[in-house]
Amino acid sequence: MDEETIVAPATPPGRGGVALIRLSGGRSEEILRALAAPLPARIVPRRSYHCRLLDAGRAIDECLAVLFRAPRSYSGEDMAEVSLHGNPFLVEEALALARRLGARAALPGEFTYRAFRNGKMDLLRAEAVNDLVRAHSRAGAVMEFGNLEGRLSRALAALRETLLREAAEIETGIEFAEDQALEPDPGAGGLERAAAALDAILAGARFQEALDRGPRVVIAGRVNVGKSSLFNALLLRERSITSAHPGTTRDYIEETLLLDGLAFRLVDAAGIRADGGDDAEAQGVRRSLALIGEADAALLLLDAAQPPQADDLEIRRRLEGKPRLLLANKADRADAGAVRAIRAAFAGEEVHLVSARRGDNLEAVTAFLRGLGRDLPDPAAAVAVNLRQKGLLEALRARLAAAARLRREAPGAGELAAEEVRGALRLVGELSGETGAEDVLQRVFASFCIGK
Ligand SMILES: Nc1nc2c(ncn2[C@@H]2O[C@H](COP(=O)(O)OP(=O)(O)O)[C@@H](O)[C@H]2O)c(=O)[nH]1
Ligand SMILES: [Mg+2]
Known part of the structure; x- marks a missing residue:
């Protein structure tokens, strides 16, 4: 010391x-x-x-x-x-x-x-310390705490055991094959089980990315239906410019809405209007369509004072397969006939009457967002994986797939399969930091806070 x-x-x-x-x-x-x-x-x-x-x-x-x-x-x-x-x-x-x-x-x-x-923790736990401090959500922090307690370390230790067993089995197979006729090897099951375990861990990585970014929820709708008003009402402040003049929001604005410990990224996009508008507005519309495509979920805003229009149906079509909530805004001046026509046009989907201006029934929106949060996997069950780990885990997954394929399809290629398994074991060592190069370690620890 x-x-x-x-x-x-x-x-x-x-x-x-x-x-x-x-x-x-x-x-x-x-x-x-x-x-x-x-x-x-x-x-x-x-x-x-x-x-x-x-x-x-x-x-x-x-x-x-x-x-x-x-x-x-x-x-x-x-x-x-x-x-x-x-x-x-x-x-x-x-x-x-x-x-x-x-x-x-x-x-x-x-x-x-x-x-x-000093051997107090492996690299995975050390990284969890930093990732815990940096987590962007309660669920993310809970997942990192799991790693701090050794969840990822234990999963990889089990994987290493499987790989060592496989390596030994393949080696014996090779010796055996030298003086015996080759027989198809039934023992590839361990590799496949290991691959499945890795897939489950990598699914956790996608979950964590979603948590870090926060689900992106776009407010979609025609011009002037009240998208910016709803955006502001949800964020409880005047962030976006609202106007009775159609096409005011030409670019898009994104803000974080914290709900139940999860950060939602709420997007107020330019209104969709198939025709008309100047060039900047047309660009805004194109961007909105792209945003709708990329979003994790959408709030489709309609105007309760107008019967449904072709653009409404077109936007709805683009939201196919995406979690969505249909809202008829301006409930304070709703037209009964228009609302009936809207309900008929979107038969089979619930349409909630809201008023962004008066704040009526915005609970429908928060309930929808909470539901999105609930659809995410249980953070206590998912394993947190950071970018460095993800790259290595994906390489490891590819090695396992290659080894399993060789064992299945080329029973004579034991030496090649063994090399893949050895490669996989090296990657496990890099993950835990046992065989980490010094520059990798430096990069990992350089991203820490001072004093941690
Ligand atoms: N009466 C009524 N007017 C609303 C409501 N929500 C928005 N508006 C008005 O509708 C117009 C367009 O609103 P805006 O939010 O700019 O629409 P956007 O183009 O979809 O972003 C503005 O004059 C708003 O004040 C509402 O709930 N009731
Ligand atoms: Mg707007």
Whole structure:
């Protein structure tokens, strides 16, 4: 444990109730003693001591001081933590003092990097620490916590077992084949089971991407039906320009709507009008059609004061197969005949009467969005997968498919199948960080926060 002692704030910069400063390395206790007093001659590890924060021996704040002894600490080294009042000047004073006493400012993720180096966690768990901090939704955070507790690590450990068994079986098969007639090998089942397990993990990756981005919900409809008004009403503020003049929203605007811990990306697009409008508007319409195509779900807005029109039916056609909610807006001045005609034109689908202007029945929309959130898999069951892991998992999946194919279709090609399985095992090692190249590790930890 002769590594340099590092120091960093673990709380974000700025003012707050409390700021936490962390030290890790062999000189943690010595530096802690210079920072905080009084401390007993023999500090009990992991006990919190109420101290005064010292600057050159003079008290400048109160603090709580905790000492951890290797290996029972986050990094696996001796560590110290000082909680002081969250004032940036005091934090800077304490950091400067620690540096004067020989601590070096920690690099991003360096505490976790040391934990990884000291075998406290594999690379998958280390990444989960960062991904948990960075999660964009409650569900995403819950999934990352699963990985922090070793869910992905365990899945890969099981996969490694399967692959080792397969490798051994293939090798025996090769030896056997040298003096015996070849027989079709029935043992490819393990590879296929492993591939299925990987597919399930990769499905979690898609889920996580959807969570990070948030489902994109586009408000689709003809010009002037009240799309921007609905957008604003849902976001509870005036974000989008509304106007009685058709074609006002030429570009599209996207805002985040937080509901039940999930971030929905709500899009207010230009109105769809098959004919008319100037060039900029025509471009806006083209973009709207593209947005409708890409969206995860749509709110199709109709005008309750007008009978359905060809453009309404055309937009509806483009929403085929997509989760959608049909809304007849301007309920406050609805025309009974128009509403009947709308219901007849969209027979088989529920049409909700709403008023964006008055806020009537917007619960129909929030209920629909909540339903979308519920359709996502259970975060407690899905495995979180980040981009680095996804690339390796996909390569691993391809290796398994190749190995399984060779075993099935070319019983004589044991050597080739074995090479694929060995390749797969190398990828498992890269995932867990066991065989990771140093530059890969540096890239992983560089994306961490300072002090983590
Ligand atoms: N009476 C009534 N007017 C509305 C309602 N919602 C929107 N409008 C009006 O309809 C016009 C067009 O609204 P806007 O949101 O700009 O429509 P967009 O072109 O679809 O974005 C504006 O004059 C709005 O004030 C509503 O619920 N009731
Ligand atoms: Mg608009």
